[in-house]
Amino acid sequence: xxxxxxxxxxxxxxxxxxxxxxxxxxxxxxxxxxxxxxxxxxxxxxxxxxxxxxxxxxxxxxxxxxxxxxxxxxxxxxxxxxxxxxxxxxxxxxxxxxxxxxxxxxxxxxxxxxxxxxxxxxxxxxxxxxxxxxxxxxxxxxxxxxxxxxxxxxxxxxxxxxxxxxxxxxxxxxxxxxxxxxxxxxxxxxxxxxxxxxxxxxxxxxxxxxxxxxxxxxxxxxxxxxxxxxxxxxxxxxxxxxxxxx
Amino acid sequence: xxxxxxxxxxxxxxxxxxxxxxxxxxxxxxxxxxxxxxxxxxxxxxxxxxxxxxxxxxxxxxxxxxxxxxxxxxxxxxxxxxxxxxxxxxxxxxxxxxxxxxxxxxxxxxxxxxxxxxxxxxxxxxxxxxxxxxxxxxxxxxxxxxxxxxxxxxxxxxxxx
Numbered sequence: 413x414x415x416x417x418x419x420x421x422x423x424x425x426x427x428x429x430x431x432x433x434x435x436x437x438x439x440x441x442x443x444x445x446x447x448x449x450x451x452x453x454x455x456x457x458x459x460x461x462x463x464x465x466x467x468x469x470x471x472x473x474x475x476x477x478x479x480x481x482x483x484x485x486x487x488x489x490x491x492x493x494x495x496x497x498x499x500x501x502x503x504x505x506x507x508x509x510x511x512x513x514x515x516x517x518x519x520x521x522x523x524x525x526x527x528x529x530x531x532x533x534x535x536x537x538x539x540x541x542x543x544x545x546x547x548x549x550x551x552x553x554x555x556x557x558x559x560x561x562x563x564x565x566x567x568x569x570x571x572x573x574x575x576x577x578x579x580x581x582x583x584x585x586x587x588x589x590x591x592x593x594x595x596x597x598x599x600x601x602x603x604x605x606x607x608x609x610x611x612x613x614x615x616x617x618x619x620x621x622x623x624x625x626x627x628x629x630x631x632x633x634x635x636x637x638x639x640x641x642x643x644x645x646x647x648x649x650x651x652x653x654x655x656x657x658x
Numbered sequence: 659x660x661x662x663x664x665x666x667x668x669x670x671x672x673x674x675x676x677x678x679x680x681x682x683x684x685x686x687x688x689x690x691x692x693x694x695x696x697x698x699x700x701x702x703x704x705x706x707x708x709x710x711x712x713x714x715x716x717x718x719x720x721x722x723x724x725x726x727x728x729x730x731x732x733x734x735x736x737x738x739x740x741x742x743x744x745x746x747x748x749x750x751x752x753x754x755x756x757x758x759x760x761x762x763x764x765x766x767x768x769x770x771x772x773x774x775x776x777x778x779x780x781x782x783x784x785x786x787x788x789x790x791x792x793x794x795x796x797x798x799x800x801x802x803x804x805x806x807x808x809x810x811x812x813x814x815x816x817x818x819x
Contacts, residue, residue, distance in 0.1 A: 447793035447803060454799035461710020465739065546740035551709050553742065553819045554799070561794050 418541060419473050419481055420503060423493075424631055425544075426466030427504035430494060432525060433459030434642055435512055444515055451561060455522065458554040462547065467493045469543040495650035499639045506630040507590035509639045516569050516579035521587055523562035524609065528594050529555045531604045563612045570616025577617070584618055592626025664693045667700060670728050674720045678713050678798050681759040684721065688747025691738050699732040700725055705743045708799050745818050757782045761801065762815040779815050781806035789813075 413421070436456035443449025467490035474481045474488035483501075485492045507525055512518045533555060536548035569580040595602035606620075613620055629635065649656060671690060672683045684690055684704070692703040702721055706714045718735045725733045745764040748756070753763035762782045778787040786808040796803040801814040 447795075450797070451793055451795035454795040457710040457712065457799055458708065459710070461706075461708065465709060542740075546742075547709075550706070550739050550742040553744075554709060557794060557817070557819075564794075 422470040424503040426463045427502045428508050429459045430463035431504045432508040462551045464490050465547045495647045500633040505593050516583040519562050519565035520583040523566050526558040527608045530559050567616040570618045588621045593628040674724050677716050681755045686749050686752030700730045701734045703736045705738050707743050764816045764818040783811045784809040
């Protein structure tokens with residue numbers, strides 16, 4: 413992997429974690445019950461922690477070679493990467509930026525995405541890139557809990573009441589077309605992910621949708637209309653008052 | 659703790675506590691990875707417990723303040739991610755302190771195939787193992803919430819990880 417590819421991968425990992433972390437944080441104070449409010453806020457914190465580590469590694473690459481990785485505020489920092497890039501420069505997958513919707517959409521999204529992260533980090537922790545594998549090794553422990561927590565909810569909602577089942581089926585229909593972007597090439601990763609999803613869906617009484625058209629574009633900067641609104645809220649303070657601190 | 663030339667530093671670090679668990683020092687937690695010193699600088703290598711743990715920034719500042727207050731002229735804190743911190747590194751003394759504080763210490767080694775639902779976590783109040791999981795995330799990301807069916811008290815369990 414050359415330096416640009418390595419950088420793009422770091423940015424994708426960081427942006428994914430930041431944006432889904434931001435979405436989870438929107439539940440803080442609004443969770444259905446106190447315990448779940450705390451759980452999802454803690455998951456948000458884990459994601460944002462991962463994002464910080466990946467941004468720090470990406471910033472180091474920019475600062476080492478600003479003539480190759482151009483177009484960034486210098487010196488690059490975790491904050492400049494999070495707060496001072498526009499939406500076309502973000503490399504997160506579309507599934508992370510979709511609105512939370514109801515609790516079914518929220519928990520299914522975390523399940524589909526954290527299962528992907530679980531197998532991806534398992535691979536990355538043994539990859540040749542030292543900065544990435546340390547972060548992946550650390551984050552994998554946390555992601556394991558996210559997968560477990562979210563899978564429990566998918567099963568509970570699928571195997572629950574008529575209403576909860578209706579909602580989780582709607583969530584599957586809504587989110588499935590955003591999962592293809594996670595696996596642009598057929599890979600072992602996709603097979604592992606699909607097996608895990610199949611296992612949980614079976615227990616939940618859900619069916620994996622037929623092969624369908626898949627949205628894509630996030631990793632090349634073509635986002636849904638939702639990302640701009642997230643960034644407008646998240647970046648406002650640093651854009652209006654550059655360098656301000658709490 | 660065995661005698662070493664860095665014992666003076668370790669003794670000072672014994673007085674720096676995790677702000678979320680004020681009975682455990684950073685030494686008990688096992689987050690001090692390495693100490694090195696030269697004539698005019700002390701370098702403390704620490705490892706975060708959780709990637710997103712908001713206590714880490716506070717802990718770094720407190721370590722710096724404690725060492726500066728003890729007369730070390732320059733203190734540098736270096737964060738290391740690998741090898742990743744594990745609850746196995748909490749000292750035996752630390753586990754006893756956790757329990758006395760009302761937090762059930764982690765059971766067994768690191769994260770394995772035992773899920774929280776299957777764990778028999780003894781209640782830190784009455785030692786009964788007649789306890790159930792309430793939520794996989796407790797007051798912080800590193801803890802889960804349990805309740806004791808005998809003494810009826812809810813309690814935090816420090817998750818293995």
